Amino acid sequence: MKEENGKLKIGVSACLLGQKVRYDGGHQLNHFIRDILGQHMELVPVCPEVECGMPVPREAMRLIGDTDNPRLITRRTGIDHTETMSTWAEARVRQLESEGLCGFIFKKGSPSSGLFRVKVYSQDGVPHGAGVGMFARTFVRHFPLLPVEEDGRLNDDRLRENFIESVFVHRHFRDLVAGSSGRGALVDFHARHKLLLLAHSQEHYRRMGRFVADLPADLQEAYREYGVLLAETLRVLTTPKKHCNVLQHALGYFKKDLSADEKQEMLEVIDAYRNGDVPLIVPITLLNHFVRKYNQPYLRQQYYLHPHPLDLRLRSYI
Structure with a gap:
């Protein structure tokens, strides 16, 4: 996909980029992030502890107190860095x-950068809840509208694909807003x-459709509200069942084009994906072949068929 x-x-x-900024002087290099995503994205490193003035190495810290509003305390000396x-x-x-x-x-489990299920301790050192790192x-x-994820969850193929797809869609929308575009855009x-x-949610898509059909008079407000709906929709995870419904919907655009054998081939590939015998990239590739062969104008414009760079191979595992 072209990046504007x-x-x-x-x-x-x-630390996920290999910088030795952890409390023990080490790092947590993630090769997928640095070496693969780094080919398509500019990676902006952030280390809360070092950037707020703490040394490397340093005493380890943890979250203590109320789960929703914890304190950031060193483990051994009890210094409060909140x-x-x-x-x-x-x-x-x-x-x-x-x-x-x-x-x-974000870095999984970090008291400053952990995004999900970060341990929160009681005053006597017993974990009693799961919170969010202070910087996160x-x-x-x-x-609130930016796609966010943790490094550990990127090991899940579906979560990884969903996050990266959301990042690219956010970029599309941000460029649209920056272009001072009108209602038609x-x-x-x-x-x-x-x-x-x-593929994310039919219910959310219908809500968005109703909104687009009756946009607010204030164009700036229209874009703001649409951005909120877009972020909410992308947070709903796709499933094989949803993808199959979308693929069959797309097949309907070839009613006058495909031969009986071609239609049967596409249906068989969709069923193979539904049954878990092939990954999503297989029916998507065949669909793209038919789009090119018959020059289907509507589907040629659909980002669903090219949501992120092909060499990321994200749809080869879902």
Whole structure:
């Protein structure tokens, strides 16, 4: 897929890029992020602890207290770094506004950067809940519409594909907004993403369709509200069943083109995908072949068929 206006940017916990910034002086290099995603995206490293002034190496920390509003305390000496981290995080997210990020990958389990199920301890050192790292919480609150994920969850093929697809769609929408486009451009954007949105949620797509059919008079408000709906829809995970429904829907655009054998071939490949015998890339490849062969104008414009660079091979595993 063509990337408009240069390479898109995502934020990444610095240790995942091989930077030796962890409390023990080590790193947690993730080769997929650095070596594969890095070919298509500009990776913006962020290390909350080092950037707010802590040394390397340093005493390990953990979250203590209320799950929704914990304190950041060193494990051995009990030094409270909550205010330091909080003040830095608020300033850092404002700085990141100028980066034009399209997403962020956080470090799993980190008391500053963990996004899901970060251990929160009681005063006597017993884990009693699961929270969010201090910087991650501030980031998500400041950028509620950005796609975010953890490094550990990227090992799940479906979560990985969903996150990266969302990053590219966010880039499409951000470029649309930056282009000072009118109502027609928003309608066109929605039409080109129809199949992709349907693969996430038919219910959300219908809501978006009703919204686009009756856009607010204030164009800026229309784009803002559509962006919220778009982010909500992309957070609903795709499933093989949803993909099969979309593939069959797409097949309907070839009613006057495909021979009986070609139609049967496509249906058999869809069934093979439904049964788990082949990955999604197989029916998608065949569908793209028919799009080119018959020059199907509507499907040629659908981002669903080319949501991210092919060499990422994301649909070869789902």
